[in-house]
Amino acid sequence: MVTIKDVAEYAGVSVATVSRALNNSGYVGKQSRIKVEEAIKTLGYYPNEVARSLYQKSSKMIGLLLPDISNPYFPLVAKGVEDYAQQNGYMIILGNVEDNIEKEDMYVKFFSQYNISGVLSAATGKKSQNYQVPFVLLDRALEEEDYSIATDDHLGGELAAKAIIESKGKQVVVMAGPKNIAGANDRLSGALGVLNSKGLSYQIFETHSYQVDKAEETAVQLFESTSHFDSVIASNDVYALAVMKEAIKRGYRIPEDIQIIGYDDMLFSRLMYPGLTTIAQPAYELGFQGAKMLVDLIEKNSSEHKKVKLKPKLIMRDSLR
Amino acid sequence: MVTIKDVAEYAGVSVATVSRALNNSGYVGKQSRIKVEEAIKTLGYYPNEVARSLYQKSSKMIGLLLPDISNPYFPLVAKGVEDYAQQNGYMIILGNVEDNIEKEDMYVKFFSQYNISGVLSAATGKKSQNYQVPFVLLDRALEEEDYSIATDDHLGGELAAKAIIESKGKQVVVMAGPKNIAGANDRLSGALGVLNSKGLSYQIFETHSYQVDKAEETAVQLFESTSHFDSVIASNDVYALAVMKEAIKRGYRIPEDIQIIGYDDMLFSRLMYPGLTTIAQPAYELGFQGAKMLVDLIEKNSSEHKKVKLKPKLIMRDSLR
């Protein structure tokens, strides 16, 4: 490993000068700069971030807390985060927390052990305990939190309900996501607001998680525990697919007998048959903007916006009449 | 921030003693140990990994290079990696390299700047240039590489072709994945071996990437550039879905007119209609085993196995006759 000391010796200057040249801080003579640059090139030197971050008490790493990487929505968010981070010289440390507080606490501790400079969290909607570095909430964000970027879920819920109404849904089942997840409630209230104002009859079906591997059994439960319905507003696309599949298995036609609208617009939702009508969340954008907000907070200690709400959008395909 | 020095002062011993107590290295008197433990507890101390890794020249972080996080196969791999890593005190640094050598080089450099202790790469199938830390190849692995864990793609190809034959495919299109990806060729040769031995007529349709956003246009091309066929062996599930969708759009029935088999068995493949028959790759297992191999290499400088081949499995659903 070639260190700053090697560079200094080779260039015939002190380590202080090399450091200044590297960081463009303080004075560096023209001659010295040239010699340093040559030395760096011939030696193939690049600085050790661990040493730098020990002194600075801050590394160019950001922690990304995700509730479930196997849910296809989050990798897209992660990609947005990764793109922005990478363009700005930050590394991503991944934490898959699975809606598990202990795992989250563990990661938060890990993060501070590594002098991480900021955290993006899509985990619980709140800032983790005793955390001093910049913290931006992604996707799930409680009202009282300072910095967040999320989709306007209330609007999303409205959009879904309106679409169902326009395609003549009469008896609708609204799947309500986990109550402890900020956003799930917004979605629900948005949808119910519209449904109520039109006087439509509906049933609420509660789900207790968004975990992918629960989708199939949840779909079965839905059919067994609710009375007759002709429309479903699903918690997300995965659940929508599961319901669709279960409906077909039970002999219903889609969308003729039962129509379904999803939420997320995952990549494969357009690849299915029938194409899933859904509310698109700008997942990539969410990650990208979130990373931008965090990096601004880290580097300038301020951000242009504090609470950003991205607009969801109705994507019409074939699962509504 | 509470440091080892604070603990030492509080406990009335030297930092050296605290360090030894922490790491169970060298002698620590019974009294001292107790005092140190008390101090740690009351002060809420935990060691700073950055400082530790500066001295050790190795941090408890492993780099994970993925070709495309938005392809749903990789998050599953990542989850396996994350689970094993987390259970063993390692952090994951994520690198999405998008089959782009420059991005990969950039990450490899980043990784060494952070004294990363090992790398798991599903990127190119080869070990990155000039890399000295333990390196395990995931999923895509060239023969000549030392440590790797992959699915037996040759077998996978055979399985797919046999399934097609058993369901009476006559004119089959075999999608050949990108030639530069180790494994795509194995899959192809496995499939062609079986097809040839049975004397079936087939066409090869080449694809140049596995990127999800290319799937739809690729499916269109497939229909436009090949002559009549009744069966498709797809490169992966995403492509299989895209082909299925395009087929239906063009008025074919599945599986009556065209039958399709995928590869991967992604979570949502079973949620679709018709259910996608596919070759399951043990993605989670791959990640988990890969992480285990890497951690063994890091900690014991050896691993029980060097090249592991996981067996793919045929999952029968409804897209074959």
Added chain:
DNA sequence: TTGAAAGCGGTACCAT
């Protein structure tokens, strides 16, 4: 069994 001190590879203050 213990502690002083020398690093690990940088940064930044303070003289010069």
Added chain:
DNA sequence: ATGGTACCGCTTTCAA
């Protein structure tokens, strides 16, 4: 403009 040096928090050697 430049260099010497203390320091970031921890580990490890060596002497006591």
